Every structure is written in C-alpha cells, then in structure tokens.
Amino acid sequence: MTHTEVLVIGGGVIGSSIAYHLARRGHQVLVVERAQIAVEPAASWASAGGVRRQGRHPAEAALAIEAVTHWPYLEAELDADVHYRQGGNLLVAESADEAAQLAAFAAQQREMGFADVRWLDQAEVRELVPGIGEQVVAASTSPADGQADPALTTRAFAAAAQHLGATYWTETPCHALVVSGSRGAIRISGALTSRGDVAAEAVVLAAGAWSDELAAGIGLRLPMQMHALQMVRSTPAPTGVLRPVISPMGRALSLKQLNNGSFLLGGGWPGDIAADRHGYTLRPASIAGNWAAACAILPAVGRQLVERAWCGLEAISADEIPLIGPVAGFEGLTVAVGFSGHGFAIAPAVGRAVADQLAGQPVPELDGLSPARIVEPADAQPAPR
Numbered sequence: 001m002t003h004t005e006v007l008v009i010g011g012g013v014i015g016s017s018i019a020y021h022l023a024r025r026g027h028q029v030l031v032v033e034r035a036q037i038a039v040e041p042a043a044s045w046a047s048a049g050g051v052r053r054q055g056r057h058p059a060e061a062a063l064a065i066e067a068v069t070h071w072p073y074l075e076a077e078l079d080a081d082v083h084y085r086q087g088g089n090l091l092v093a094e095s096a097d098e099a100a101q102l103a104a105f106a107a108q109q110r111e112m113g114f115a116d117v118r119w120l121d122q123a124e125v126r127e128l129v130p131g132i133g134e135q136v137v138a139a140s141t142s143p144a145d146g147q148a149d150p151a152l153t154t155r156a157f158a159a160a161a162q163h164l165g166a167t168y169w170t171e172t173p174c175h176a177l178v179v180s181g182s183r184g185a186i187r188i189s190g191a192l193t194s195r196g197d198v199a200a201e202a203v204v205l206a207a208g209a210w211s212d213e214l215a216a217g218i219g220l221r222l223p224m225q226m227h228a229l230q231m232v233r234s235t236p237a238p239t240g241v242l243r244p245v246i247s248p249m250g251r252a253l254s255l256k257q258l259n260n261g262s263f264l265l266g267g268g269w270p271g272d273i274a275a276d277r278h279g280y281t282l283r284p285a286s287i288a289g290n291w292a293a294a295c296a297i298l299p300a301v302g303r304q305l306v307e308r309a310w311c312g313l314e315a316i317s318a319d320e321i322p323l324i325g326p327v328a329g330f331e332g333l334t335v336a337v338g339f340s341g342h343g344f345a346i347a348p349a350v351g352r353a354v355a356d357q358l359a360g361q362p363v364p365e366l367d368g369l370s371p372a373r374i375v376e377p378a379d380a381q382p383a384p385r
C-alpha cells in the first residue's frame with residue numbers, strides 16, 4: 001500500500017496543472033496516468049490549443065481572465081517552450097446581420113470583464129488578416145487571447161510538478177476508486193492501480209473523458225458524454241500569414257497558423273468513437289467540411305494539402321461547462337472533469353483554483369462550476385459497485 005496526501009488520477013493538462021500547483025504549495029502528490037503524458041487520443045494531445053476568453057460561459061469568466069493573464073508568464077514559470085503566442089482571437093461576421101450581432105457581443109464581452117474586446121469594421125479586419133475572405137465584413141477581436149501547443153504544455157506542467165516533488169506513475173491504469181462508509185456518506189480513501197493500492201487523504205478525479213467509468217464504480221453518475229472531436233493540419237504555408245485564431249460566427253471552424261506555417265483546423269467536427277472507448281475513426285465528411293470552411297474564411301488554406309487528421313476524446317458535460325470541485329456525499333473526492341472542448345485555455349487557472357480549494361481556501365471563481373449544479377445528490381445515485 002502506497003500512502004500519499006493527494007492522489008490525482010489522470011496526467012492530462014488538467015491533472016498535471018493541479019499536480020503542479022499542489023506541489024508548489026508543498027503538498028505530497030501522486031499522479032497516476034494510464035498512458036504516457038499527452039498521447040493519442042487524450043484531449044490534451046489532440047487539442048487545438050486555442051487560448052480564448054471570447055464566447056466563454058459567464059461561469060468560466062473569472063478563470064479565463066486569470067488564465068489569460070498567466071499565459072504570457074507560463075513558459076518562464078515552467079521553464080519550457082510551449083509555443084505560446086498572444087496573437088489574439090477573432091470572431092468574424094460574414095453578413096450585415098452577423099456584424100450587428102457581433103457589435104452587441106463585443107459590448108457584452110467587455111461587461112464580463114474581457115476589457116480588451118472590441119468590434120472591428122471590414123477595413124480593420126483586413127488590416128489584421130490581409131488574406132481574409134472578401135465576404136468577411138466585421139469581427140470581434142480579443143487581442144490578449146492566443147494559442148499554445150497542448151502536448152508541450154501538458155508535459156511542461158508534468159515536468160515542473162515532478163521537479164517540485166510530485167511523483168508520476170505513468171503506464172499505470174487506475175482500476176477503481178476505494179470507498180468506505182455507506183450510501184449517502186461515502187468516503188473516497190484511495191484507488192486500486194496496476195502498481196498496487198494507494199491510500200490518499202484526498203483524491204482528484206481528472207481522467208478526462210474516461211472519468212465517468214471510475215465515477216460509476218463508486219455509484220457516482222457524472223452528467224457528461226464522450227465525444228470524438230476531429231482536427232485537421234495542412235502542409236506548411238509561408239509563416240506569418242495568420243496571426244490571430246479565427247472563428248466565424250456562422251461556421252464550425254477554429255483556424256490558426258502554427259509556428260512551422262501549417263494551418264490547424266478544428267471547430268468541433270465529429271469523428272467516431274471506437275467500441276472500446278479508447279480509439280476512434282475519422283470521418284472523411286468532417287475533414288472535407290472543415291477544410292471547405294477554412295478555405296472560405298482564408299483562401300490561402302486552399303493552396304495547401306491536408307497533411308494529417310486526428311481525433312481527441314473529450315467529455316462534454318450536460319450544460320457544456322466543466323464540473324470542478326467536491327461532490328456532495330462523496331467525501332475526500334474532488335472532480336475536475338467535463339471540460340467540453342474548451343479546458344486547455346483555462347488549465348493554468350483550474351490548477352491554481354483546485355489547489356487552493358483543497359487547502360481549504362475560499363475559491364468563489366469555482367462557484368458556478370460546482371458539480372452541485374447538475375450532479376444528483378449521493379442518495380439519489382446508484383449504490384457503489
């Protein structure tokens with residue numbers, strides 16, 4: 001039996017940011033990761049890496065503001081190159097109607113505390129992105145937003161956590177959470193892993209899209225669903241064509257240019273999840289749809305070829321915002337799950353907030369993300385298996 005103060009299950013960007021912030025405060029942390037850090041098909045490997053506040057749910061606003069402030073210093077703090085670039089985020093309108101909606105949207109974003117967001121007319125958009133499609137008539141810009149490499153960021157958090165004393169068990173699946181007590185007053189006291197049993201004062205479930213399986217084993221039903229989200233990367237174009245990350249209002253697309261010149265296309269196009277919930281198959285129609293949307297917004301994409309496509313498995317929660325915090329009736333357990341396709345950007349703030357919460361400090365910025373809003377109380381849940 002191994003003893004630790006905090007056991008984190010899952011070494012993705014969320015689990016590793018939490019481990020890093022806990023280790024920084026001097027806590028004893030063990031991270032149990034089934035695979036290596038940030039490998040296919042984990043969301044933190046597949047992610048588009050957009051660092052965005054625009055369009056966030058108000059419940060995430062405080063974390064998003066904190067994270068965007070933190071991102072410019074993250075590389076120095078973690079002592080790693082994570083390909084961070086503060087190129088801004090551009091939400092674009094392709095009709096007069098959409099342009100009017102965007103003007104109201106930009107004002108609403110400022111009211112949410114995103115002070116730099118402003119509306120741009122066609123000439124201003126063209127100045128920012130000279131090659132943008134001629135039908136683009138306006139945009140809402142969020143200059144402090146940006147992009148980074150998700151796998152590099154995740155590995156940087158993991159390495160920094162270990163540097164500060166956290167232990168990582170990779171290639172180590174967690175088979176089950178260990179419970180004591182009875183229905184309605186269950187205590188989570190550790191986990192069974194392929195390297196043996198672990199006893200912990202606190203357990204953090206951060207196993208991404210697979211968290212529901214471990215939760216089900218203790219009779220906890222997490223209202224979230226696994227999705228295969230598809231990405232497409234182009235062959236490298238000349239660098240410097242596109243600085244901000246672009247999303248059109250009326251199309252499923254996020255479009256950015258990577259450091260090597262390749263365009264990276266996302267936007268929530270679906271692939272198919274394998275029956276074992278560990279693999280996926282690509283949908284050619286999703287590749288074609290995503291590519292067509294990108295070519296319409298930035299014709300320079302059409303001069304390239306599809307170099308690679310892939311999927312990441314991500315959990316979308318019932319209300320499409322994450323569940324972060326303790327769960328009533330499951331003492332000793334904290335969940336950080338259901339990031340719904342936008343957890344990467346806020347990961348630095350999530351790690352800080354969960355570490356503070358575990359230390360007993362007030363964290364009002366997590367109030368709107370508490371599992372209590374949608375998770376049924378323990379006595380309405382099925383009994384532990």
Ligand SMILES: Cc1cc2nc3c(=O)[nH]c(=O)nc-3n(C[C@H](O)[C@H](O)[C@H](O)COP(=O)(O)OP(=O)(O)OC[C@H]3O[C@@H](n4cnc5c(N)ncnc54)[C@H](O)[C@@H]3O)c2cc1C
Pocket residue numbers: 009010011012013014015016032033034035036037038039041042043044045046047048049050051052150172173174175206207208209210211214229230231254266311312313314336337339340341342343344345346
């Ligand atoms: C295609 C795609 C594009 C995205 N684009 C963006 C974006 O532009 N901006 C943004 O902010 N967000 C984006 N996201 C979302 C973001 O990437 C995720 O919210 C975030 O990476 C989730 O991190 P995680 O640590 O919770 O999950 P994961 O990265 O999936 O990590 C969970 C880890 O738990 C491990 N694990 C699972 N079960 C067990 C077990 N039983 N025992 C031990 N280990 C286990 C897994 O192996 C995995 O490493 C995107 C997601 C996808 C899929």
